[in-house]
Amino acid sequence: MSHNLSHHPDNVMLVEFSAGTLPTAESICVSAHLHFCEQCRTELLRLDQVGSQLLTEAEPAEIDESLFDTVMAKIDSAEASPKPATAEKVQSFPHSVSKLIKNPQHQPIWKRLSASVDIARFKTGQSEFEVALHRICAGGKTPKHDHSGVEYTVVLKGSFSDERSVYKEGDFLVRQPGDVHQPMGAQNGECICLSALQAPIKLSNPLGFLMKPLLRINPM
């Protein structure tokens, strides 16, 4: 599963991921990239040591003596009613993505976005980014478009290209607002990408509701 990738999250994102301050949508994309990228997994192991070292150096706080017994009592009562073990299957998709696909509260479904692109939106419980899978058919051309917000993309299957490069499984891309691009699916098979697209700032215009059906970006 690991091969050399040329497009990674920058180290600021990895630091925030390790520190646990990276927001949900970005974290999902980073975790999808990690599934494919051994190099970033190694860097994260080391970054976690930074957190670990800072934890060790903390001035120990006072703990109420009864806390240990409280914890043991909770452990014992949890063990009295064990949860059924769920069999972990070998997954070709990153774990976080598989879990979103199987979310019982919101089963994502493919919807046609254009002649060659389908979208399946995820429910992730945040409102800044639309997190979704995009499927580009083999050789499919997407319309030339630009973004009002940041877009993160991780290739999960197949490959696609744009004016700048070819992107393969695991590659992590960031498009800034204003970047114009026209992705194209590889000729030899469909391409599936995870993407997180920042939603535009909500309009306070009293007629704003009229625009809503036109906005394709739909965080949930």
Added chain:
Amino acid sequence: MLRKTIDIVDKNSQPAGRVAVLNTSEKRSDEWSLLLISVGADRDRQAFAQLFKHFAPLLKSFAQANRHQGWFPGLGEDLVQEVMIKVWQKAAGYNPEKASATTWIYTVARNCRIDMLRRKSNTQHLPLENEDYWHEPDEDTPVSLLRQKRSETKVQDSLSQLPKEQDEILRKVYLEGKSHAEASEELGLPLGTVKSRVRLALQKMQILVSPEYQDELSHES
């Protein structure tokens, strides 16, 4: 049972002497890791009590350092409880080859802290918990423990010697739970400066793996 100790080394392919050296030097023998291994393998309550005694005060202090919006100091003991319960429940999955017990417990604490914050600020059902982001593929290439320990030592030694301006940003991010953007606002520094200080710190601690990657990053800035 120890999970995947280095004894797996293929003895046929190595001169006998070398195997012996690897076996003695490539085991994790610090006190906390051994205790965590016995909690996982034998459900050892005494070992767990010792871990609790050492880590609970540190975890509470870690929780109290958090300055994230929506967090308050009273959550300190809640976090300690949640983390220690998880430590007990997940100890069997601890892989000493990959991380020291302290680092492993840090990751549990980090995940619990985010989940507590997300649950507080969100009334709807959240499909993912933070540990879902950290699921590693099964076929992960095992890291050499020796290499792993060397990098741990490097991080430990160089973290304490970082210039104050780099150290303070890492503390804001790891302990206070701030993003780099928030850190730059609080320190009155441009975001680019904050990012380059962090990059310098990571280089000093030898955290970045690929030299090309570092080059690529310096082009971006």
